[in-house]
Amino acid sequence: xxxxxxxxxxxxxxxxxxTLGALWKRYVFAHRELLWMERDLxxxxxxxxxxxxxxxxxxxITEDNATAFSKYFGDRVQTMAELAAEGHTGxxxxxxxxxxxxxxxxxxxxxxxxxxxxxxxxxxxGEYFQFGAEIAxxxxxxxxxxxxxxxxxxxxxxxxxxxVVDICDNANIQALKMHMRLGYQEQGRITHVxxxxxxxxxxxxxxxxxxxxxxxxxxxxxxxxxxxQA
Numbered sequence: 001x002x003x004x005x006x007x008x009x010x011x012x013x014x015x016x017x018x019t020l021g022a023l024w025k026r027y028v029f030a031h032r033e034l035l036w037m038e039r040d041l042x043x044x045x046x047x048x049x050x051x052x053x054x055x056x057x058x059x060x061i062t063e064d065n066a067t068a069f070s071k072y073f074g075d076r077v078q079t080m081a082e083l084a085a086e087g088h089t090g091x092x093x094x095x096x097x098x099x100x101x102x103x104x105x106x107x108x109x110x111x112x113x114x115x116x117x118x119x120x121x122x123x124x125x126g127e128y129f130q131f132g133a134e135i136a137x138x139x140x141x142x143x144x145x146x147x148x149x150x151x152x153x154x155x156x157x158x159x160x161x162x163x164v165v166d167i168c169d170n171a172n173i174q175a176l177k178m179h180m181r182l183g184y185q186e187q188g189r190i191t192h193v194x195x196x197x198x199x200x201x202x203x204x205x206x207x208x209x210x211x212x213x214x215x216x217x218x219x220x221x222x223x224x225x226x227x228x229q230a
Contacts (some may be wrong), residue, residue, distance in 0.1 A: 072099060
């Protein structure tokens with residue numbers, strides 16, 4: 001299939017406006033806002049209705065066992081091995097066939113993300129940086145996302161850490177809602193990532209005071225009371 005044929009197919013599937021927007025962001029200019037979130041490691045999470053997830057084993061990620069990512073995350077095998085070699089703490093969850101179906105990482109020091117954003121995320125004493133949390137599609141809607149994070153919180157708390165911090169793309173509404181359900185709080189700062197002509201990348205940080213996420217909260221239904229008839 002030629003480049004033109006691929007472009008026409010994408011336009012047919014996604015529409016002209018969305019296709020042009022994606023091409024603009026990829027080859028001309030793109031701006032992403034990464035919101036900083038934080039949470040203590042001891043406050044229980046709120047009850048949820050996620051599907052229970054059973055029969056999985058938690059294993060520490062190492063250079064030697066990164067091949068377990070091949071089935072569901074085949075493009076990440078080398079990256080996972082490199083992160084393990086750098087000394088970061090990684091947990092993966094294996095199904096009965098020893099395939100990785102979910103994972104999450106923690107950095108106990110300033111984290112330089114050379115695989116994706118290509119910038120450094122700094123942490124303060126007593127906190128660690130959490131990144132790379134993902135689950136395979138068959139486990140969407142299950143409790144694995146929550147279970148993986150709470151297990152990591154417990155491990156890091158046992159090592160003396162008091163707080164977890166991470167970043168979340170402001171355009172990723174589902175991830176932002178998940179953070180809110182898990183009790184994360186906004187730090188009031190944003191790391192801006194700018195891509196120019198697909199080759200140059202720039203960063204800056206800004207701060208804000210009012211919540212950026214309030215509109216995402218599920219509105220509570222008003223309490224209806226009966227009115228006495230005269």
